[in-house]
Every structure is written in structure tokens, then in C-alpha cells.
Amino acid sequence: MATEVKHVDPRVKRTRQLLFQAFFELVKEKGFRAISVQDIAERATVNRATFYAHFEDKYALLDSFIRENFQQLVASKLPDSSSLTTSNLELLVVTVFDFLSQIHHEGCKPNDKQQIDPLFEEAVQQELYSVLFNWLKRVPTTGGPRRVPLETTVTAMSWAIFGSAVRWSQGTRAVSKEEMAKQVMTVVMNGLPRTAQVQISE
Structure with a gap:
């Protein structure tokens, strides 16, 4: 379930x-598979009980780490009061591209991909x-x-x-994220007004 800041x-x-x-x-140094809760607690200079007071296990920590970083990036680009407009949607698309370029597989060991990707x-x-549903x-x-x-519309x-x-993030990135965002917007905007029965302002 999506979390809120x-x-x-x-x-x-x-x-x-x-x-x-x-x-x-630790993920950058040893890989996700190789690290334990004890490793994380020791590096953070806290005890295991403190770790478990915040997270169920390292998978829950990973989930929160991803979500909170994404939320913070979105909040830095779009105000809490933002609504669905063409410009805001395009900015959100660019933000997703930014996030993946910054964090997706950053320091990830090859044998971690199968666990981390899903x-x-x-x-x-x-x-x-x-974000899209609330808009x-x-x-x-x-x-x-x-x-x-x-x-269904929001899922698509x-x-x-x-x-x-x-x-894009896993490829050569020959096309800029801004250009890719425009291409994605073309696809999304051609179907959204008809399927959702909405009029979107600029």
C-alpha cells in the first residue's frame, strides 16, 4: 500500500x-543478499531492538527506503496542492525518470536484481x-x-x-528524459480524456 509522508x-x-x-x-558495499539486520544495526550504531521498532525486516526497510525517497522527490517538484493538469502530469513523468536514473540499481550487485527488482x-x-489516483x-x-x-485507468x-x-533507465538513454516524457505524454493524453471522461487543463 502506498505510504504518506x-x-x-x-x-x-x-x-x-x-x-x-x-x-x-551496505547494499553498495556487500549487496542486498549479503547484509543482515545485525549488519545494518551495527553500521547505524543502534541495537537490533531499535531496528525492529522501525522495520519488520530488511525487506520492509528497502520498501520504505524506496517509497520515502520517491515521495521526497515528488514533493520537491510538485506542491501538495497540485492537481491534474497537462504541465503537472508531464512534470510527474519527468520526476519518475529522474528517480529511476538516480536510484534504480545504484550500487546494486548483479545477483541482487532478482530480489530487488520486484x-x-x-x-x-x-x-x-x-499520486495519479488522488489527482x-x-x-x-x-x-x-x-x-x-x-x-483501471490509473493502473494503465x-x-x-x-x-x-x-x-529508458536500463538502456543507452540516447533520448533525453524530457523527450521521453513528451512521448509518454502523447500516448497517455490520447487515451485519458476519453476513457476517464475528463477535461484536463494546461
């Missing part, structure tokens, strides 16, 4: 950041889905029922954006 006790926030930093360093894809796609549900329809359920949109970004 919440105001938390500064001490809790600091501990989470220590755990995130330790986790990131977790990474699920976390980012769900966070992207959450679309606030847009009034132009008349008549939606041709397909809103959930989120995977179109995310899938394109993954392919």
Missing part, C-alpha cells in the same frame, strides 16, 4: 535516517498510482459515466509511465 518525532526521523544511510552504504517496481508503481478522483467528469473504472497510466521509465 508524515510529521514524526525528530528522534524517530533521525533513527530512520541512520538506518536508511547504513542500509544504502520490490522496487511494486513500491514505485504503487506510489505513482497513489484524477478530484477531476469532474465531462458528462456521462466513465468508460472504464477509474482504478501508472504502468505506462513506469514501464517507459524503466526501459
